[in-house]
Amino acid sequence: MHQEIINKAEQLKKEIAEHEYKYYVLAEPAISDYEFDMLVKELEKLESEYPALITPDSPTRRIGKDLIKDSKQLPHRYPMLSLSNIYTREELYEFDRRAKELLGSSGDIEYVVEYKIDGASVNLLYEAGKLTYALSRGDGTIGEDITHNIKTLRSLPLKLRNYTGKEDFLKSFEVRGEVYMEIADFRKLNEEREEAGEKLFANPRNATAGTIKLQNPAVVAGRPLKIFVYSLLSDTLKLQTHYENLILLKELGFRVNRGYTLCRNIQEAMETCDRLEAERDALAYEVDGAVVKVNSIPFQKELGNIAKAPRWAVAYKFKAKQTTTKILGITWQVGRTGTLTPVAELDPVFLAGSTISRATLHNLDEIRRKDIRTGDTVFIEKGGDVIPKVVSVVLSERADTSLPEAHPANCPECGSRLYHPENEVSFYCPNSECPAQIRGRLEHFASRVAMDIEGLGEALIDLFVTRGYLEHIQDIYSLQTHRDELIRIDRLGKKSIENLLAAIEKSKSNPFHKVLFALGIRLVGAGVAKKLAEHFGDIDKLIAAEEEELNSVFEIGPGISSSIIRYFSEEKNRLMIEALKAAGLNFTSVKKTSDVPADNFFYNKAFVLTGTLSSFTREEAKARIEKLGGKVVSSLSKKTDYLVVGESPGSKLAKAKELKVEILDEDGFIKLIGKPL
Numbered sequence: 001m002h003q004e005i006i007n008k009a010e011q012l013k014k015e016i017a018e019h020e021y022k023y024y025v026l027a028e029p030a031i032s033d034y035e036f037d038m039l040v041k042e043l044e045k046l047e048s049e050y051p052a053l054i055t056p057d058s059p060t061r062r063i064g065k066d067l068i069k070d071s072k073q074l075p076h077r078y079p080m081l082s083l084s085n086i087y088t089r090e091e092l093y094e095f096d097r098r099a100k101e102l103l104g105s106s107g108d109i110e111y112v113v114e115y116k117i118d119g120a121s122v123n124l125l126y127e128a129g130k131l132t133y134a135l136s137r138g139d140g141t142i143g144e145d146i147t148h149n150i151k152t153l154r155s156l157p158l159k160l161r162n163y164t165g166k167e168d169f170l171k172s173f174e175v176r177g178e179v180y181m182e183i184a185d186f187r188k189l190n191e192e193r194e195e196a197g198e199k200l201f202a203n204p205r206n207a208t209a210g211t212i213k214l215q216n217p218a219v220v221a222g223r224p225l226k227i228f229v230y231s232l233l234s235d236t237l238k239l240q241t242h243y244e245n246l247i248l249l250k251e252l253g254f255r256v257n258r259g260y261t262l263c264r265n266i267q268e269a270m271e272t273c274d275r276l277e278a279e280r281d282a283l284a285y286e287v288d289g290a291v292v293k294v295n296s297i298p299f300q301k302e303l304g305n306i307a308k309a310p311r312w313a314v315a316y317k318f319k320a321k322q323t324t325t326k327i328l329g330i331t332w333q334v335g336r337t338g339t340l341t342p343v344a345e346l347d348p349v350f351l352a353g354s355t356i357s358r359a360t361l362h363n364l365d366e367i368r369r370k371d372i373r374t375g376d377t378v379f380i381e382k383g384g385d386v387i388p389k390v391v392s393v394v395l396s397e398r399a400d401t402s403l404p405e406a407h408p409a410n411c412p413e414c415g416s417r418l419y420h421p422e423n424e425v426s427f428y429c430p431n432s433e434c435p436a437q438i439r440g441r442l443e444h445f446a447s448r449v450a451m452d453i454e455g456l457g458e459a460l461i462d463l464f465v466t467r468g469y470l471e472h473i474q475d476i477y478s479l480q481t482h483r484d485e486l487i488r489i490d491r492l493g494k495k496s497i498e499n500l501l502a503a504i505e506k507s508k509s510n511p512f513h514k515v516l517f518a519l520g521i522r523l524v525g526a527g528v529a530k531k532l533a534e535h536f537g538d539i540d541k542l543i544a545a546e547e548e549e550l551n552s553v554f555e556i557g558p559g560i561s562s563s564i565i566r567y568f569s570e571e572k573n574r575l576m577i578e579a580l581k582a583a584g585l586n587f588t589s590v591k592k593t594s595d596v597p598a599d600n601f602f603y604n605k606a607f608v609l610t611g612t613l614s615s616f617t618r619e620e621a622k623a624r625i626e627k628l629g630g631k632v633v634s635s636l637s638k639k640t641d642y643l644v645v646g647e648s649p650g651s652k653l654a655k656a657k658e659l660k661v662e663i664l665d666e667d668g669f670i671k672l673i674g675k676p677l
């Protein structure tokens with residue numbers, strides 16, 4: 001290829017990246033959209049004539065064409081911590097006082113205060129000046145590879161600015177940031193979804209979190225995601241302050257939120273929090289607080305972390321946003337276990353990122369205590385991800401004719417007479433065949449946190465129950481026998497039914513504890529289900545268990561035990577379990593290598609550990625390896641992939657050399673699997 005063509009392509013890539021930077025990072029476009037598109041077209045043309053010109057960091061490669069089926073799990077080099085929340089000025093001063101005490105200093109501590117952006121956190125890996133990986137937070141130590149989706153964000157540099165390759169400390173580093181969606185963009189997206197009959201997102205954060213996990217990068221590229229970054233982490237970077245870190249990020253071409261402020265002491269930090277809170281309504285995106293960070297990096301190191309949060313930073317949460325609206329009516333919702341929950345139907349109002357038309361009223365006691373009535377004007381509030389709630393009634397606006405709220409005598413769904421157990425605040429519908437309970441059980445079973453059957457949501461369940469395709473949970477697994485009829489149902493169509501049936505099939509591979517949780521046994525939440533699955537390992541053993549044995553399982557109290565016993569004593573539940581077993585669901589927890597996809601780098605890699613590691617216990621190292629899909633074996637053989645060598649190793653080291661097994665010291669091991677918390 002002619003040198004001239006290579007140069008031309010290089011120049012175009014640079015020019016396009018520069019315009020992306022000006023437009024998306026600085027918000028100061030230098031050319032028109034049309035001129036920009038022409039540059040991209042020119043590069044695309046060159047690349048299609050000379051495919052050798054295509055590099056992963058080319059601006060034309062932001063949007064991949066392939067679907068990402070099984071995404072990889074990968075370790076974060078440095079754990080992704082969370083922040084402790086504080087809510088009052090006193091707590092902020094207390095944070096400063098403790099930091100001084102730990103540092104043994106009485107002088108003022110400098111802080112940087114930033115907005116806490118309400119989105120989804122991401123970890124970006126840059127190597128040799130280029131973006132190589134983007135991971136979701138995951139559990140803080142291991143994240144999911146979302147590179148293909150994050151690359152579509154034009155506010156993120158694929159290649160660093162002002163990087164010559166000589167800066168040793170920049171050869172390899174991680175950048176932490178928050179991906180988010182602006183409120184106006186979020187509303188527009190939801191309007192489009194409503195028109196297309198698709199499920200709406202609850203708020204911009206959910207829309208963001210849902211989008212970055214999609215399999216199709218082309219869809220992600222069409223969603224209005226943006227990013228702010230707030231930290232660069234590298235072993236070799238020798239910066240003294242967090243403030244310099246932010247400046248460096250800006251120099252490298254990253255988008256840093258403008259709110260950051262250097263404060264000389266905690267008083268200034270407090271004033272900055274107040275200012276940022278006062279200014280938040282003018283922002284185009286959601287923030288849920290301010291982050292107060294110790295500026296000095298040596299101080300940060302000295303303060304260290306407790307559990308999963310740093311001692312050098314806190315999140316100062318802003319007050320929940322409140323607004324007033326009118327209660328149009330109070331309805332009673334029947335849950336999957338028959339509990340009735342009062343719901344306030346509201347005149348829709350927009351608050352903190354979403355339109356609110358309903359708020360939970362918890363129970364009758366709550367209604368009486370706050371004296372909430374139909375027709376009242378009320379204050380409602382929403383904090384973080386909690387369901388909106390009614391805070392108080394504006395009594396001055398109450399109509400003279402208003403009456404206290406009465407509770408229903410009969411189930412609003414099936415008409416059964418409600419019962420009200422002594423010592424309980426709730427009313428129950430006693431009819432387990434009540435349509436609302438049936439729908440509730442099915443919805444819970446298929447939900448993301450349970451069997452995660454994509455596509456089987458509220459609307460479809462409603463439709464299938466009404467048309468008689470679904471009644472019991474096990475009916476989900478015979479839906480495929482009605483495939484042709486389902487396809488003919490108005491507005492469903494072949495593609496969506498096929499996707500649904502595939503999702504149902506896929507759900508069969510869920511582990512036992514998920515299935516157990518999905519059954520919806522009263523008081524058996526996800527955590528309890530996990531404990532039970534670990535302890536009993538098999539549904540038949542659980543069914544056979546006496547109350548005493550159930551009580552002996554850690555954290556399982558008598559209430560849960562008797563609920564479990566009552567559940568399994570009902571024949572229809574046992575028949576359902578038999579049917580689900582026959583459909584192929586997991587009712588035992590055999591230890592599989594893991595749920596990690598087979599194309600994962602670690603999949604089935606065999607590790608042998610010898611000697612003492614300084615930053616992990618054996619169990620921690622083993623757990624980490626297994627979580628990534630690898631296995632730990634006790635004896636060395638040719639089939640061993642790695643020997644991990646700690647302090648005072650045994651004879652295994654010599655043997656590994658003999659067998660030519662790759663040997664990792666602790667640093668090498670950490671490079672491979674990430675640092676411990």
Ligand code: IVH
Pocket residue numbers: 081082083084114115116117118120121122177178230291310313315
């Ligand atoms: S600092 C150890 N700064 O908040 C430092 N986090 O609970 C931990 N977040 O999901 C994070 N804006 O992604 C930091 N300016 C900011 C932030 C921020 C949003 C998110 C972060 C994480 C959560 C921490």
